Amino acid sequence: MTSTPPPVPTGEPGPPPLPGADPAVPLEVTETLAANETVPHGEVGRSEDAAPLSAVCPTCGSQTFYAPGTMLLRCESCGSEREIAPTTDTIDELDFEEWLASNQHTTVAGVAGHELSCSQCGASCITTDLASACQFCGGALVAHDVPAGLVVPEAVIPFGVDGKEAREAFRTWVSSRWFAPNRLKKVGDTEALRGTYLPHWTFDAQTDSDYTGQRGDYYYTTETRTVSDGKGGTRTETYQQRHTAWRPAAGRVARFFDDVVVPGSHALDPAMVDKAGPWELSRAVPYQPEFLTGYSAVRYDVDPAAGSEQARQKMVEVIKDDVRRDIGGDEQRISTLGVIYTQATFKLMLMPLWIATYLYAGKTWQVMVNANTGEVVGRRPYSWVKITAAVVAAVLLLLVILVIWSSSSSG
Numbered sequence: 145m146t147s148t149p150p151p152v153p154t155g156e157p158g159p160p161p162l163p164g165a166d167p168a169v170p171l172e173v174t175e176t177l178a179a180n181e182t183v184p185h186g187e188v189g190r191s192e193d194a195a196p197l198s199a200v201c202p203t204c205g206s207q208t209f210y211a212p213g214t215m216l217l218r219c220e221s222c223g224s225e226r227e228i229a230p231t232t233d234t235i236d237e238l239d240f241e242e243w244l245a246s247n248q249h250t251t252v253a254g255v256a257g258h259e260l261s262c263s264q265c266g267a268s269c270i271t272t273d274l275a276s277a278c279q280f281c282g283g284a285l286v287a288h289d290v291p292a293g294l295v296v297p298e299a300v301i302p303f304g305v306d307g308k309e310a311r312e313a314f315r316t317w318v319s320s321r322w323f324a325p326n327r328l329k330k331v332g333d334t335e336a337l338r339g340t341y342l343p344h345w346t347f348d349a350q351t352d353s354d355y356t357g358q359r360g361d362y363y364y365t366t367e368t369r370t371v372s373d374g375k376g377g378t379r380t381e382t383y384q385q386r387h388t389a390w391r392p393a394a395g396r397v398a399r400f401f402d403d404v405v406v407p408g409s410h411a412l413d414p415a416m417v418d419k420a421g422p423w424e425l426s427r428a429v430p431y432q433p434e435f436l437t438g439y440s441a442v443r444y445d446v447d448p449a450a451g452s453e454q455a456r457q458k459m460v461e462v463i464k465d466d467v468r469r470d471i472g473g474d475e476q477r478i479s480t481l482g483v484i485y486t487q488a489t490f491k492l493m494l495m496p497l498w499i500a501t502y503l504y505a506g507k508t509w510q511v512m513v514n515a516n517t518g519e520v521v522g523r524r525p526y527s528w529v530k531i532t533a534a535v536v537a538a539v540l541l542l543l544v545i546l547v548i549w550s551s552s553s554s555g
């Protein structure tokens with residue numbers, strides 16, 4: 145991201161005010177976030193019922209952040225809280241075909257970044273992130289609109305697990321890892337966890353699928369064979385031989401899919417992100433930028449068409465199970481499967497994650513804590529020092545046992 149330094153202050157900047165101090169801080173900069181003219185409005189606007197809350201504490205001028213598991217913005221220095229007014233918005237789906245038709249030539253890669261202004265120091269930067277921290281003062285930068293052609297987040301699963309609980313979950317995870325280097329254990333003790341919202345697509349569709357294939361039914365025949373009788377001769381025994389009778393099968397199955405979730409970003413390893421799920425979608429609320437205050441949030445980089453492709457692959461796996469059940473019998477073969485998707489809708493949803501990135505042995509390793517469910521996933525290095533020590537200890541133990549055994553058997 146490119147940044148513009150904060151405007152030169154007219155007065156003496158001075159130290160940040162103490163809690164309870166005179167709130168005569170230049171608070172008017174907070175308005176630049178709410179009414180940023182340089183940012184074109186997206187197609188789907190936010191409801192006008194409430195202007196976004198400023199990320200600056202009205203009491204002391206410090207940064208506020210969304211307090212996990214609440215409907216509050218909390219000040220990091222004086223602790224004062226402000227309630228996020230519940231929105232009258234509902235979580236709505238976008239019509240997929242309609243969206244594709246009107247955004248045929250738009251790819252997210254071709255859409256430039258937008259300008260975000262720091263509500264604390266007034267610096268601005270051009271970024272593709274929906275939320276991040278100001279490079280100059282660490283203040284919260286949150287986008288209140290997204291550029292035209294991009295899908296606006298429709299829903300968000302707010303952070304439910306706070307930083308302390310995430311570290312706890314991380315520590316438990318590390319302590320259950322064999323041969324983890326001490327360095328990894330320290331990651332959970334430091335401030336290395338970053339709170340990030342990651343975009344996901346959810347897709348709905350009615351599917352009607354015609355199939356052809358084969359149904360296999362088992363049947364048995366009685367056969368005879370010659371076996372040894374154990375006394376040097378042979379005898380004849382009978383046994384049941386299994387066979388499969390195949391006959392053609394064809395039919396149609398139907399299923400409605402609701403909220404098939406696929407990652408909307410490659411910023412983090414999608415396989416790992418997928419493993420961090422499933423998400424409790426019932427926790428999703430209509431998107432409000434306040435939930436992003438104090439966290440980072442990346443823009444999606446998987447276009448809806450590509451996301452839909454992935455979602456449909458997931459759907460097809462479920463449909464194949466339906467087809468096998470429909471064919472019946474003991475075994476099934478599917479030769480052709482034609483799926484017709486109708487009523488296809490989708491939406492963009494932000495999911496909360498705590499992420500720890502650290503360097504070990506010249507490589508970057510990542511661990512993530514699902515801030516919705518507390519699930520921890522990660523790749524972890526192995527400490528070769530510890531493994532070598534364990535192997536040496538095992539060999540020594542074996543030697544001791546051998547020495548004791550040989551001396552007791554010879555004595």
Ligand SMILES: [Zn+2]
Pocket residue numbers: 201202203204205206219220221222223224
């Ligand atoms: Zn405060």
Ligand SMILES: [Zn+2]
Pocket residue numbers: 150262263264265266267278279280281282283
């Ligand atoms: Zn700033």
